[in-house]
Structure formats: C-alpha cells, structure tokens
Amino acid sequence: MSGKSQVQIMINDKVVKMTARDLAKMLKAMPTGNIKQVEFLSKPPAKYEVNGNTGIINIKTVGVVKGVAGNLDLSTSQGVNNWADLSGLVNYGAGKLAVSGYAAWHRGNVIKLSV
Structure with missing residues (x-):
C-alpha cells in the first residue's frame, strides 16, 4: 500500500481497529489454513466508506471451524530498551456461530533522540 496516507484493515468485510504491530501478531497467531484470501484495494470501490488517500487490506x-482453537504468544527482547509482548487469539465455532477474540499487551521503553 505504498503511497497511501492510511490503510484500513478489514476481516471478512468488517473494519477492525488495531495497530500494525497487533495485526502482525494476530496474523502470526492465526493458522494459515484459516485464511482463504487477502485483498489489497489501493482504490476501494464506493461501497467502502473511506476518507481521502486510504487503502484497504x-x-x-x-x-466456521467447529470447536475451540487458539494461540498464545509471549516474546521479549533485550537491548538498549527492554520490550515484552503477550498476545492471544481464541476462536470458537459451532454450527453457524463463530466467535473470535484477540488481545495483546505490550510493554517497553522508548528513547527519543534529538539531533
């Protein structure tokens, strides 16, 4: 989505509000067999309500996958700053009902340098 001022994320045609970092974590936690298609819309049609120079993924x-499935991810990194991430994805499916939940927690120190 090079050149776009914003990118809107949708899952199954529904808008999802999350950071790029949370999206990457969620996609890593999701089994590849659960993804059917990924659409990149650099010029979205009128049926999508977008403002300005916005693209859609x-x-x-x-x-619906029957039963309960999920992943839990814990990661940390050590350098000048210490970072920790904890995220989880849970899916439940029964008949025509499907419920998904994703949560993430991030902790770290950021040092801003001025020149």
Missing part, C-alpha cells in the same frame, strides 16, 4: 477467512 481485507483478510477473508474460511467458514
């Missing part, structure tokens, strides 16, 4: 998943 629409991630389409397969139908």
Whole structure:
C-alpha cells in the first residue's frame, strides 16, 4: 500500500481497529489454513466508506471451524530498551456461530533522540 496516507484493515468485510504491530501478531497467531484470501484495494470501490488517500487490506477467512482453537504468544527482547509482548487469539465455532477474540499487551521503553 505504498503511497497511501492510511490503510484500513478489514476481516471478512468488517473494519477492525488495531495497530500494525497487533495485526502482525494476530496474523502470526492465526493458522494459515484459516485464511482463504487477502485483498489489497489501493482504490476501494464506493461501497467502502473511506476518507481521502486510504487503502484497504481485507483478510477473508474460511467458514466456521467447529470447536475451540487458539494461540498464545509471549516474546521479549533485550537491548538498549527492554520490550515484552503477550498476545492471544481464541476462536470458537459451532454450527453457524463463530466467535473470535484477540488481545495483546505490550510493554517497553522508548528513547527519543534529538539531533
């Protein structure tokens, strides 16, 4: 989505509000068999309500997977600053009902340098 001032993330045609970091973590936690298609819309049609120079990434998943599935990810890094991430993805499917939940927690120190 090079050249776009904003990129809107959608999952199954529904807008999802999350940071790029949370999106990357969620996609890493999601089994590849659950992703059917990824659409990159640099010039979205009128049916999508977008403002200005906005692109859309629409991630389409397969139908309802029965049962409970999920992932938990804990990572840390040590350098000048210490970073820690904890994230989890839980999916539940029964019949035509599907419920998904994603949560993430980040902790770290950022040093801003001025020149």
